[in-house]
Amino acid sequence: MLEVRDLSKNFGGLRVSRHIHMALEKGERRVVLGPNGAGKTTLFNLLAGTLQPTSGEILLDGKPITNLNVEQRARRGLSRSYQKNNLFEGLTVGENLALAAATAQGRTFSCFSRAHESRAIRETVEEVAEMVGLSDRLDLGVAHASYGNRRQLEVGLALATKPKLLLMDEPTSGVGPGMIDAFHKLIATLPRELTIVIIEHDLDLGFDVADRITVLNYGEVVFEGTPEETKGSDVVREIYLGDWQGDA
C-alpha cells in the first residue's frame, strides 16, 4: 500500500533520514517509535510532501508519488495530523471539520452551492465529531477550546478527509490518561481497510494498537517487527534504557 525505498534527507550536513525502507500492507497499523530528534516527524514530512527527499522513492498503491506536491498527495488519499496543532483559528470546531470534509471532497470552487451547509458534509462532520468526542463542541470557537479539545480536533481534521492512508504524529501528546484511553478506542473503531502510521511516545499505546513497529534512531530504521518482537529486542531496550519494563 505504502512503500518507502532508500529514503534519505539531509539538512545541509545534518543527515536526518538515512536510507529508510518501509513497506505497509493495506489496513496495517504501523507505529513509529524513537527518541526525540530521531527524525520521526521528518519522515512524515517526506511522506506527505512537505519536504522533498535528498534521495529515495515513495510509492502509494504501487505508483511513485515522490514528485507529487502536498495537495496532489492529499488528493490521492493521504491525510495527516500534526504533532503541533495546526487548526483553523478563528473558526468553530464544526466549521473546521466542514472545511476539511468539503476540501477533501473537492467542493471548493462553486460560487453557487454551499457545500458546508449540505447534508453530505454535515453528516461527515457529525460522524467525525462523534468519533473524536467533539459532538457537543461543534459551535465552540477553536480559540476558546481547551488543549485537549484542540488535540481531538487535530485528529478530527485528518479523519474528516476520509483518507486511505492516515499519518498521525503523536496524537496523544500532552493529553491526560482519559483521553489516551479514548484515543485507544477510536483507533479500534476505525475502518479496518484504513492504513495508519502513528508516531507514538506512549509505548504502551504503541504496543497495543500496532500490527508492526518501526523504531527510528538518528534517522535510521534500527528495528522493525511485531510488538512482541519489539519488547524482546536488545537494540530497542538500549535506546529506551528499559523504560517500559517498569510500568508495563
Place this chain on the structure above:
Amino acid sequence: MFYQTPLKSVTVIVILAALALYAILGGYFAGEIVVEIAVLAILAISLDFVAGYGGMVSLCHGAIAGIGAYTFAGLTALAGFDGFTATLAALAATAAFGLVVGAVTANISGIFFIMATLAFGQMAYVVVFEWKALGGDDGMSGVSRYDFSAIGLNMNGSVEFALFCLLVVLIVYAVAAYVLRSSFGRTLIGVHSNEDRMRALGLSVWKHKAVAFSFSSLLAGSAGILAAQHTLFVSPELLVWTVSGEVLIVVILGGLGTLAGPIAGAALLVFLKQQVSDYTEHWHLVIGLFLIAAVMAGGRGVYGQVEHVLQRKARSDANA
C-alpha cells in the same frame, strides 16, 4: 466564516438609504458626494473581499478600477461601442488583469505581496500614461453615461446617477456576500486562516487565490466604470497608487474582514474630508490621526468595533 448577520444587513441598508435621502434632498453637491462615496465603497468592498477574507492586502485596487474605467471609456468614446458591451468588456479586462496579478503573487506573502501588487499597479499606470491613443497624460474625455431613457431615467441628472451608483454598491455587496457564503468563499476563508493545512487537505491554494483575486478585481472594475461615467473623463490620475492606499484606509477605518464596514468607512472618509477641508488643507493629517486612533483602539475599525462589542455581549448573555 462569513455570515450575513442582521447587523450587517441593517448597517448596509441604513447607510445606503441615508445616502439616497441625502442625494435626493441635498441638491447637486450632495449628489457628487454620494457618487464619490459609492465608488470608494465598491472599491473598499472588493478590497475587503481579498484582504479581509483572503489575507491578500492589495495596493493595486485603484489601478484595477482605472483599467476598468479606461476600458469602458476607450470602447464607448473612441470605438463607439454601447454602454452594455463596454461594461462587459471592462469587467472582463479587470478580471483578466486580476487573474494575472493573483496567479503571479499567489505564493508571495506579507510585505512582499503588497509590494508586488504595488508594482503591478504602477505598471498599469505607466502603460496608460504613455499610451497616446488613450490620451496619454492628458486623459480622455467624451465618455457618456448609460442611456436608460427607454425606462424614463435621465442618467445625466445628478440625483439619478447618484441613486444608480448606490444601487451598484448594494449589488456589489450582495454578490460579494453571496460568494463568501458559497463553497468558494468558505474555502478562501480557510486559506486565509491556515494556508498550509488547506494544502494538506488537498486544495490547490495558488489557483484559489488567483481566482479570488480575479473576482475581487472584477468588482473593483465596476467602481472604475462608474468613476468614468461620473466625470465623463478618465485620466492616469485614477491609477495613481495613492488611490489604492486610500481604499485600504477606508477598509481599515470601517473594519477589515467585515464587508459591511467598508461602506461605513467610505462614507466616513468622504464626509470627514469634506468637513475638514473647509477648515484646513491638511485633511490628510486629520484622516491619518483618525486611522491611528482606529488602529490603536484594537484595529477593528468603526463597524468592526460595534460588531465585536455586540457579539461579545451576545456570548455572555448566552452563557449567563
